[in-house]
Every structure is written in C-alpha cells, then in structure tokens.
Amino acid sequence: IVGGSQAEVESQPWIAGIFQNTKGIEQFLCGGSLIDPCWVLTAAHCFLDRSKDKSAFKVFLGKSILNVTDNKEQMFMVDTIISHPDFTDMTGGNENDIALLRIRTPSGHCAVENNYVRTVCLPERNLYLPDNTQCEISGYGKQDFFDIYYAQRLMSANVNLISQRKCTREYYDNIRVTDNMVCAGDSAWQIDACKGDSGGPMVCEHKGRMTLYGIVSWGDGCAKQNKPGVYTRVTRYLDWIESNMNMVHTKSRPLPEP
Ligand code: 4AZ
Helix, strand or coil: CCEEEEEEEHCCCCCCEEEEEEEEEEEEEEEEEEECCCCCCCHHHHCCCCCCCCCHHEECCCEECCCCCCCEEEEEEEEEECCCCCCCCHHHHCCCCCCCEECCCCCCCCCCCCCCCCCCCCCCCCCCCCCEEEEEEEEEECCCCCCCCCCCECCCEEEECCCHHHHHHHHCCCCCCCEEEEEECCCCCCCCCHHHHHHCEEEEEEECCCEEEEEEEECCCCCCEEEEEEEEEEHHHHHHHHHHHHHHHHCCCCCCCC
C-alpha cells in the first residue's frame, strides 16, 4: 500500500496473506480475503505460474507482521485453486482476475473466527456504489513502486471510487477498463495499492457492513498521477463465486446411501 498507515489486523480481520514455496524458500505472493471459513477470494494473476502445484502455497489469516509468526495467526494449506476460466493475463487486459482458494489446516479444519480472523460480507447482487464513495484497501504490498521489499506490517489506506467513464476515457485509453472492473484512487494521487497487494480487499461500507467491493488487480505503476488502481468488480462474479463454492462442496461430500 502506498501512502497508507499501519493497521491492526483486528481492523482487517478478513485479510489473507498468501505465500509460495520457491526452491525451498517461503516467499510472500499475494493478498486475499476470507469470504467463508473455508474459502479465500483472491486474484487469478497470482496463480499464473503453472509449474506450481497447490502444495507450494500457504495461506495465513490474522497476520500482523509479514515475516513473524505470532499466536493470533492461523495457517492453512490450499486444497483447491479455482482460477476464473476466462481470465486473460496482462496481455489480454486482465479480464476476470479472480480466483478462489479452499483452505484447510494440516489437521483438516477451516478458519476459526475470532477478533483477528473473520469473514467479510460479499456485496448485494446489484450494488453499484456512487462515484467518490470512500473505500478501504489493505495489504502487505510495497509502499513504493521502486521499493525492493514488501511492507513488513499490514498497512491500510482510504481510496475513493472513480467514475467508470472517467477511468476508462481519461485515465486508461478507452479500452482497458471494462464493466468487470472498478477504479479507485485519491485526488492527490498519493494513495494506491501496489505490488504484493494484488488479490487483497477493497472494502466499502454499505448498510453498516464492510463489504468486499473490489479485488486488487492492476494499474499503471503505483500512486502515479492519472493512473488509478483497478480492481476486479466483485458484484459481477457473485454467481461464479457461489457456484464454484457449491460445486466443490457437493463433489467432496459423499452421496447419501439410497
Ligand atoms: C502489481 O504489480 C500491482 N496500483 C498491483 C496493484 C497496482 C499496480 C501493480 C495498482 O501487483
């Protein structure tokens, strides 16, 4: 997060930190959001490396410090990765940048909710928040585009939703921002998501609930003038999310005896 401040994990209890094992080294990969005790919603572009199987990934919930494990954390293996089948990578415009991870502890359990770990609400089907609505982004990503290291602590910041029209016509050359995306930034171009925040949440308050409105997806640099952050528009994927969560449940549940 560029231009953010240190956040207590209690204020973002749905935040997930996804790590991958590369040649024996655990490396931070992406953020995510807990939408059900067994499911994390994240970005498909985090899982482009086809050489990695699901056993290479670990998911942490309740994490305050990136490289320090404490007793508030819960750690999980990934037993299913479902990337959107129509995800097009950066060369195809990053359309449908969404993925679901089913998580399990080594002993086979899902997340246990407490003050540090909690699910976030999904938006209502037709929720279309007005331009300039203030929303919140959070993550362990870089604090400047040119930084070498990720933030060592969980950071958060406020951004405002940007009109779809303005984002596509004025900021991103008419083609790249589709109806499946939503843009957000701040008026001084000082606040933005950055590398490592991908997959993480943009939450907006709606009817008194923190609602997952966007998934950190892409942008031209970080906190660059006239280049807002672009987020996967979660309302467009509610059917996909629901059907894929159900599919895995029914598949893994034994059929009742006739
Ligand atoms: C990235 O490289 C990335 N400013 C994530 C978010 C943004 C830019 C780049 C948005 O993962």
